[in-house]
Amino acid sequence: MDYIKITIEDIKPMSPFSQGSTEIFLTGQWSSRKPLYVEKTSPCRVGCPVGNDISRAFYLASKGDLDGALKVFREENPLPGVCGRVCYHPCESLCNRKEFDSSINIRGFERFLADNGRMNIAEEMAKTRKKERVAIVGSGPAGLSAAYHLVRLGFPVTVFEAMAEPGGMLMYGIPAYRLPRDVLKREIDYIKALGVEIKTNTRIGKDIDLASLKREYQALFISVGAHKAQGIGVEGEDLSGVMDGIGFLRDVHLGKRIRLNRRVIVVGGGNTAIDCARVARRKGAKEVTIIYRRSMTEMPALKEDIEWAQREGVKIMVLTAPKRIVGTENKVSSIECIRMELGEPDGTGRPRPIPISGSEFVLPADVVISAVGQSPDLGFLDDSGISITKRGVIETSFVTGTNVDGIFAGGDSSGNKAYVADAIASGKMGAFAIKCYLEGEDVQKEVEKYRIMDGSSISFGHILSPETHKADLRSTVPYEKLNTLCFQREKREDNPEILKPYRAVRGFGETVGSLNREGMDREIKRCFKCGTCTQCDLCFLLCPDISIVKNEDGYGTKKDYCKGCSICATSCPRNVIEIGGTI
Amino acid sequence: MMLKEELEREYMRSGHMGCPGCGVATTLRLVLKVLGERTIVVIIPGCHAVISANYPNSVLKVPCFHSAFEIAAPTAAGISNALKIRGEEGINVLAVAGDGGTFDIGLQSLSGAADRNEDFIYLCLDNEAYMNTGIQSSSSTPEKVWTMTTPGGRKGRKKNLMQIIAGHRMPYAATVTMGKPLDLMEKIEKAKNIRGTKFIHALVPCPTGWRMAENLSAKSAMLAVESKLFPLYELIDGINFRITHEPQGIPVKEYIKIQGRYRHFTDSDVEALQKQVDEEWERLVEKAKSCI
Numbered sequence: 001m002d003y004i005k006i007t008i009e010d011i012k013p014m015s016p017f018s019q020g021s022t023e024i025f026l027t028g029q030w031s032s033r034k035p036l037y038v039e040k041t042s043p044c045r046v047g048c049p050v051g052n053d054i055s056r057a058f059y060l061a062s063k064g065d066l067d068g069a070l071k072v073f074r075e076e077n078p079l080p081g082v083c084g085r086v087c088y089h090p091c092e093s094l095c096n097r098k099e100f101d102s103s104i105n106i107r108g109f110e111r112f113l114a115d116n117g118r119m120n121i122a123e124e125m126a127k128t129r130k131k132e133r134v135a136i137v138g139s140g141p142a143g144l145s146a147a148y149h150l151v152r153l154g155f156p157v158t159v160f161e162a163m164a165e166p167g168g169m170l171m172y173g174i175p176a177y178r179l180p181r182d183v184l185k186r187e188i189d190y191i192k193a194l195g196v197e198i199k200t201n202t203r204i205g206k207d208i209d210l211a212s213l214k215r216e217y218q219a220l221f222i223s224v225g226a227h228k229a230q231g232i233g234v235e236g237e238d239l240s241g242v243m244d245g246i247g248f249l250r251d252v253h254l255g256k257r258i259r260l261n262r263r264v265i266v267v268g269g270g271n272t273a274i275d276c277a278r279v280a281r282r283k284g285a286k287e288v289t290i291i292y293r294r295s296m297t298e299m300p301a302l303k304e305d306i307e308w309a310q311r312e313g314v315k316i317m318v319l320t321a322p323k324r325i326v327g328t329e330n331k332v333s334s335i336e337c338i339r340m341e342l343g344e345p346d347g348t349g350r351p352r353p354i355p356i357s358g359s360e361f362v363l364p365a366d367v368v369i370s371a372v373g374q375s376p377d378l379g380f381l382d383d384s385g386i387s388i389t390k391r392g393v394i395e396t397s398f399v400t401g402t403n404v405d406g407i408f409a410g411g412d413s414s415g416n417k418a419y420v421a422d423a424i425a426s427g428k429m430g431a432f433a434i435k436c437y438l439e440g441e442d443v444q445k446e447v448e449k450y451r452i453m454d455g456s457s458i459s460f461g462h463i464l465s466p467e468t469h470k471a472d473l474r475s476t477v478p479y480e481k482l483n484t485l486c487f488q489r490e491k492r493e494d495n496p497e498i499l500k501p502y503r504a505v506r507g508f509g510e511t512v513g514s515l516n517r518e519g520m521d522r523e524i525k526r527c528f529k530c531g532t533c534t535q536c537d538l539c540f541l542l543c544p545d546i547s548i549v550k551n552e553d554g555y556g557t558k559k560d561y562c563k564g565c566s567i568c569a570t571s572c573p574r575n576v577i578e579i580g581g582t583i
Numbered sequence: 584m585m586l587k588e589e590l591e592r593e594y595m596r597s598g599h600m601g602c603p604g605c606g607v608a609t610t611l612r613l614v615l616k617v618l619g620e621r622t623i624v625v626i627i628p629g630c631h632a633v634i635s636a637n638y639p640n641s642v643l644k645v646p647c648f649h650s651a652f653e654i655a656a657p658t659a660a661g662i663s664n665a666l667k668i669r670g671e672e673g674i675n676v677l678a679v680a681g682d683g684g685t686f687d688i689g690l691q692s693l694s695g696a697a698d699r700n701e702d703f704i705y706l707c708l709d710n711e712a713y714m715n716t717g718i719q720s721s722s723s724t725p726e727k728v729w730t731m732t733t734p735g736g737r738k739g740r741k742k743n744l745m746q747i748i749a750g751h752r753m754p755y756a757a758t759v760t761m762g763k764p765l766d767l768m769e770k771i772e773k774a775k776n777i778r779g780t781k782f783i784h785a786l787v788p789c790p791t792g793w794r795m796a797e798n799l800s801a802k803s804a805m806l807a808v809e810s811k812l813f814p815l816y817e818l819i820d821g822i823n824f825r826i827t828h829e830p831q832g833i834p835v836k837e838y839i840k841i842q843g844r845y846r847h848f849t850d851s852d853v854e855a856l857q858k859q860v861d862e863e864w865e866r867l868v869e870k871a872k873s874c875i
Contacts, residue, residue: 018636018637018638018640018641020639020641021596021598021640021641022597022598022600022637022640022641023596024598027598027599483802483805485762485802485805485808485809488829489831542609543609544603544605544606544607544609545597545599545608546593546596546597546612550591563604564603565605565790565797565800566604566797566798567609567797567800567801567802569798570799570801
């Protein structure tokens, strides 16, 4: 210390003077307990059917790297702009922040990234080009997802689409006020830019037969969706004025002239029913009533969409079932309904609706739209030997394999949950199963390596770039393991309404807008980032023994001095640190 | 906010004799990180004296002077004045004392130094008893808490030292704890740039004396803050209060249930403590409201 002009010799005669270092004492020998940094899978990722690495994306966004965050979503999900708008966000129900104040607006985040982040396509192209070719039948979310992941693995992929435009239900089912078509087209263009070839107006079984596809391609993925409407199954369904929901939505998208005047009754409680009702309002119907046989809690449609429908003037009558459609001069005039009550749970786990006899009543109606379910049209598989279940869907194993070698199936046509995210998940699984099939690997064993907890999804991040994906896919972070004393309660930022209901029903403009930058930043900050090390330095700062050192990509331990107190592990806000017993 | 290099620099060495999970070591380390190389430390008897040196080896990478128990403040004042006479500028003088050396034994000399507004930082490492000599009660020990000398619980409440400090109208005083390290470092940074006597009251968890698991020491400090039991605030010129951290307001029971020294507390004791904490907090909020 040359700035103090006293030498040790000046002091020595006066008092004893320590000049040595305590580093000669290896206090690490006091204990064999040492910290280990183990990144874990966040509960939101466990809840996400697609398996998006949400906490990692939030971490990158918190460092200002929005493009990197979008890249994280795109590692798992080819359609973040779609999911960011229409997903049923099970991630948010598992969000740990829910226990603290309220869940993070994860869907809004995904949408924000998809709309504002940029991808470098050249960087995303597969480095190797493999020779085995894969054909995909159907370009809905499952087919697009399979194609996207296969092309990223290096396989040449061709997608066959019967309709004029790719997208399946995303294009022909979901109305534009929930999913603007330019967003969908942008995402499909991105998939095409990666090298996926999409042949539209090509129906398998009509334009090309399945056998020739099998000859030309080494593997097939069938994801034709469920576009055949199921009937209500009551008298009077053949009357003029009765239409099926999915056909109605398709016709509206195709721009067919549809003018609904007065009273419309929609039968059903799923997303299709809600969409039909809201579209009916937009097509001029004065009075729209949804009748659903169970209660509000059992309605499969998204809560926020049900609320929107109600605010747009749609009436919802629950515990009501149609009994007969009544017509005059072969035209619908009314619908006879019956009241229901809820009984014991049925096979689906929901309470069984039981008619209350004598409670019949009549609702006047000009149009009846049935939206009680769809099934796949699998006529083209008749001679293929592929086995079909009793429910009329393709029979598949957990890893999407059918009983025929080299043919895989996913999405609605193999009876998956009818949500976009689940379809994407089955496409992902299909892509991975096809890779394993073509490369002669044991798919069951490989899947277990990359499977996220016990869920239906796998981590493509771990498959494609193992060097940057170190999180343990087999352990997650329960709320109790977080150190929430490091956080402060803050309000959740919801996506803003950009159209009032009375304006919304005049057209097909998006009703809910994107978060602005400030709101997004607050959500990014609010996210706990469970299981992801954000290099917050808390462990480093709190160590009493100066035994944690900062590295380029995280922290290390000075094992010679660490006394094993475990302050770091107990204080870590995100449960990244574990205590191991090795020296 | 500190620069990355400033954050990473260390003025303490590993290998010290602090217990596992020692709060004194962490607190002293964080303070020195901010004060930097040009610092002279005055140490008086206490755990920090044992930690900072085992003759002939030193933990600190800065000059350190061991003084007598009751004179941390005047020793620091003397060094500060000597530096002034020699024309040295920009050297921080830090007096470090425990709660025994501040609340009890060094109070009058601290008062004198503060009265003269000598230029140094006084850091009180308050672990709420004489831990170094074997957990004897000090006037900082909270009411009804177990120590070796108060086996049935201490009579009388913890001395409100910050009120005494306020009476001296020091240019800067603050409460800090290792549980909120960034808040601590910001306050030291402020104190560093103010001339005159600066007082830092640090609540320092002591796993040994508080009878708790060593891994909980940082967490207990966080709990003390978030339960409003130990509010973090600044006190400018002895009159202006500013609360620097808004606590979550979790029940004080969460803080005391992890510590063995509170083990004999009955439900009504906990309730009474909660009431005290809430009242103190309200009082502080009122004071802070009237300040700019």
